[in-house]
Amino acid sequence: MTNTYITNATWALTGEKIDLRMGHGDEPVSVFLNDIPLDGVNGVAPAGEMLIPEGARVIDADGKLVMPALFDLHTTINLEGHSKRESIYRAGQAANQGGVWGMLVMPSRGFIFDNAATLDSFDEAVSQRSFATMVPAGCISEGMAGEQQAPYNTLAARGVTILSDGGRMPTSLLMLHRAMKYAAAMDLTFAIRGDVPCLSEKTYMHPGTTSYNLGLHGTPACAEEIGIETLIRLAEDAGARLHIQTVSTAEGVNIIRRAKAKGMTSLTAEVALHHLLYTHENVGDYDTTFKTLPPLREQSDCEALLEGVKDGTIDCIVTDHTPCMPFAKKQDFVSAPQGMVALDTFLPAIYTHLILPGKLSWADVVRACSTAPAAIVNPYDQEEDVPVVAPLLLFDPAAEREVTPDSLYCGTLNSPLLGTVLRGSVTLPISR
Amino acid sequence: MPTISSEEIERALDAWGAQLVQKMSARDDEQWAIVGIVSHGDVLARRLVQKIEKAGHKALYGAIDITLYRDDLDLRGKRPALRSSHLPFSTDDLTLVLVDDVLSTGRTARAALEVLWEYGRPARVEFHCLTDRGGRQLPIHPDYVAFDLSASQTDKVQVRLNEIDGAEDITY
Amino acid sequence: MNPRKDLITIGALSDEDIRTILESTSAMKDIFTKSVKKVPALKGKSVLTLFYEPSTRTRSSFEVAAHRLSADVTTFTVSTSSVVKGESVHDTIDTLMSMKMDYIIVRHKNSGIPAVIARHCKAAVINAGDGSHAHPSQAFLDAFTIKEKYGEVAGKRVVIIGDILHSRVARSTSTILRRLGAEVAYMGPGPLVPPQQHTGIARFTNWDQIFEWKPDVIYLLRVQNERIDTPFFPAADYHQAFGVTEERLKRIDDLNMSIMHPGPVNRGVEICDAAMEYRNCLINNQVENGIAARMSILYHLTPQTQCHD
Numbered sequence: 052m053t054n055t056y057i058t059n060a061t062w063a064l065t066g067e068k069i070d071l072r073m074g075h076g077d078e079p080v081s082v083f084l085n086d087i088p089l090d091g092v093n094g095v096a097p098a099g100e101m102l103i104p105e106g107a108r109v110i111d112a113d114g115k116l117v118m119p120a121l122f123d124l125h126t127t128i129n130l131e132g133h134s135k136r137e138s139i140y141r142a143g144q145a146a147n148q149g150g151v152w153g154m155l156v157m158p159s160r161g162f163i164f165d166n167a168a169t170l171d172s173f174d175e176a177v178s179q180r181s182f183a184t185m186v187p188a189g190c191i192s193e194g195m196a197g198e199q200q201a202p203y204n205t206l207a208a209r210g211v212t213i214l215s216d217g218g219r220m221p222t223s224l225l226m227l228h229r230a231m232k233y234a235a236a237m238d239l240t241f242a243i244r245g246d247v248p249c250l251s252e253k254t255y256m257h258p259g260t261t262s263y264n265l266g267l268h269g270t271p272a273c274a275e276e277i278g279i280e281t282l283i284r285l286a287e288d289a290g291a292r293l294h295i296q297t298v299s300t301a302e303g304v305n306i307i308r309r310a311k312a313k314g315m316t317s318l319t320a321e322v323a324l325h326h327l328l329y330t331h332e333n334v335g336d337y338d339t340t341f342k343t344l345p346p347l348r349e350q351s352d353c354e355a356l357l358e359g360v361k362d363g364t365i366d367c368i369v370t371d372h373t374p375c376m377p378f379a380k381k382q383d384f385v386s387a388p389q390g391m392v393a394l395d396t397f398l399p400a401i402y403t404h405l406i407l408p409g410k411l412s413w414a415d416v417v418r419a420c421s422t423a424p425a426a427i428v429n430p431y432d433q434e435e436d437v438p439v440v441a442p443l444l445l446f447d448p449a450a451e452r453e454v455t456p457d458s459l460y461c462g463t464l465n466s467p468l469l470g471t472v473l474r475g476s477v478t479l480p481i482s483r
Numbered sequence: 484m485p486t487i488s489s490e491e492i493e494r495a496l497d498a499w500g501a502q503l504v505q506k507m508s509a510r511d512d513e514q515w516a517i518v519g520i521v522s523h524g525d526v527l528a529r530r531l532v533q534k535i536e537k538a539g540h541k542a543l544y545g546a547i548d549i550t551l552y553r554d555d556l557d558l559r560g561k562r563p564a565l566r567s568s569h570l571p572f573s574t575d576d577l578t579l580v581l582v583d584d585v586l587s588t589g590r591t592a593r594a595a596l597e598v599l600w601e602y603g604r605p606a607r608v609e610f611h612c613l614t615d616r617g618g619r620q621l622p623i624h625p626d627y628v629a630f631d632l633s634a635s636q637t638d639k640v641q642v643r644l645n646e647i648d649g650a651e652d653i654t655y
Numbered sequence: 656m657n658p659r660k661d662l663i664t665i666g667a668l669s670d671e672d673i674r675t676i677l678e679s680t681s682a683m684k685d686i687f688t689k690s691v692k693k694v695p696a697l698k699g700k701s702v703l704t705l706f707y708e709p710s711t712r713t714r715s716s717f718e719v720a721a722h723r724l725s726a727d728v729t730t731f732t733v734s735t736s737s738v739v740k741g742e743s744v745h746d747t748i749d750t751l752m753s754m755k756m757d758y759i760i761v762r763h764k765n766s767g768i769p770a771v772i773a774r775h776c777k778a779a780v781i782n783a784g785d786g787s788h789a790h791p792s793q794a795f796l797d798a799f800t801i802k803e804k805y806g807e808v809a810g811k812r813v814v815i816i817g818d819i820l821h822s823r824v825a826r827s828t829s830t831i832l833r834r835l836g837a838e839v840a841y842m843g844p845g846p847l848v849p850p851q852q853h854t855g856i857a858r859f860t861n862w863d864q865i866f867e868w869k870p871d872v873i874y875l876l877r878v879q880n881e882r883i884d885t886p887f888f889p890a891a892d893y894h895q896a897f898g899v900t901e902e903r904l905k906r907i908d909d910l911n912m913s914i915m916h917p918g919p920v921n922r923g924v925e926i927c928d929a930a931m932e933y934r935n936c937l938i939n940n941q942v943e944n945g946i947a948a949r950m951s952i953l954y955h956l957t958p959q960t961q962c963h964d
Binding site for chain 3 (some may be wrong): 258259260262263264265266267268336337377381382383384385386
């Protein structure tokens, strides 16, 4: 096996033109460039300065960007009515297309990660079927019912580092408090979305003019904010690591900012890409594509969330990828499930809607979508007994592509980007 | 396009009214009502009633909108606007004079007869019209025609009356 | 009016649509004075009433309206207990398609269901009330009743009192009245009246403000506390705080205001007994006008089943 050389690539974080020598299996050496560990890269030099042996495989990456691939901290892969293997295969394909090399898979129907057997069969299926690294998030409670603790020791022994009930806030705070105290010793992180279930039950979107006109009951922002505050207080008291999922309101960002300012280092937070791009007004005339959990909020919330990403209050941008069958989304708004798919389009959507308009820099994106999430999950190759680090991807900013049903590999079509044109395309793995 | 002037229309209405008065005198045991089909027949009917009253006779006045009884509602994409009918009496045992502006296929007259029966059982009905342009598709025959245009082979007769159109003439 | 298949919300109608349907309503009302209270306009057409939520009044009103236009009416009984959330609506749509109905009149507890059915059926779909979203036929009968009483809707002031948050009547009726140039205000228990920045409609909190504003019409909504799991306000307070009490009726009378209510009325809650006999109580007119308004709506919609395919 010979080396592959990437020449004339632009390093996304700095804009430098560089040549890269991609390593092969025998010599897995990581080099660091701007604090980014580069797996499998054992050589990097300013463009034109690398000695390239005769006959070597060369990829001319002129005009293209090279950067660490993304890690998604919030993915649901279950495809209703399909096998688990199909769900895994589809999600992996979609991820690679969107620039995502690895993901934290939320427990969901069909993937209830509360026991060793389920985790083992999942890992096996992933190793056979997936193009992407998939790390399961263990359940907080048995069957995600919110009442009994799952066996954390057993889960941790299978490589679980994050616990989540698929975003749901456990109904029993007592159980959660005890769980946090118990899991603290194992250095597990609790990933939960802030909520007060009794305040948000039977609500369908953000309260405002649109919800009034459509006659849909509004989910008060305070339900999420009180939930975040509650989680922080519980985790602080229990000494547990806490990751707040899908923050959607400006005040939610403020609460997290205050906690971090107080020195709470074991606290991290994420925002879903759609909460940076859309508002409740996108629901329009009952467009179920825009039904999400938590709901899309206001423009001022989008801006506060973006500010939170830039100043590091919000550590990660995630897909909150949730496949919903066309049949289910075609129902009325009240009955339709929440969620969007975003893996396929992740990096091109970020580039088109956040980087090109100048809202985020490449450095922000690499931190929020690659380094920070990977650091929270700490994926570890148990067979090789080494940490897994991000591979590189090539990004062609000049490419333009319309998002069509055929172009989505993820298995469902609940993407608001269908029919729109995105800038940029991803090559991952790079030597493809 | 040939035009009939407002003066000619007025003269024709005088003759029409006189003819009605004559009929009414001959059958003075009958109670008469003049019922116009909206939107032009009702104007004509009102004028005829005034002429009859001037001559010292009495006739009730009514107006009916036959839109909901048309046989071609489904053939039009758009539903025609409705106007109010005004028939504040039972038609039981009345002699009715049904008045319309233009008679052609006879379908309007058929619908109008259906309407009248829903207000009672008239003793007798006559059908009078301002113009007849021919082209009958139903066995409907007018009892009185002011202007017979059936020989002119026209497929469009436009009647304008002061009360609703702000001008008055017939073009064909 | 341009051919329109469905009536889902007032907001979707043009000014011309609204005007045409209102004007025809009065022509429809003339039919009630004939000895034969029926016209052949929809002869041979089939009308289906599909109510997922019980409502004797609205359903009967639509059925009478359809009968008076000579349509054939079928009642599709949906036992609400057997309705599996969501799924059954699609199954029902398939069934309806096979029945080749021309008009489907639908009521459902979920906002947005009639729109889903309308998208998938060739039949003309009339929303007879969906969740807290819309009740357009009620809006037409209300607007017609006010027009009949005052000759004109424009310039009139109407205050709608009660549970605005859950009320499809408040939404549809306020929309049509404002489109016709009336001024509308809301009043009711705090948690049940959405803020003005969401509704665009002035929000009063007590009767003193109402009497100061001097509306022409007091529009009372039915208190439906029984439908709500966790009550929004203490029920025992309602009459005293928000209802038409006998003292308030005196002032209403002095100021010559009208009273309306979509029915059925909770006596002693929204309204005192005496108010039902009040000279300007238009509640019975609303019921009568409801049939005429629904006839006008049925007449003006054009199902795509008429295109011969």
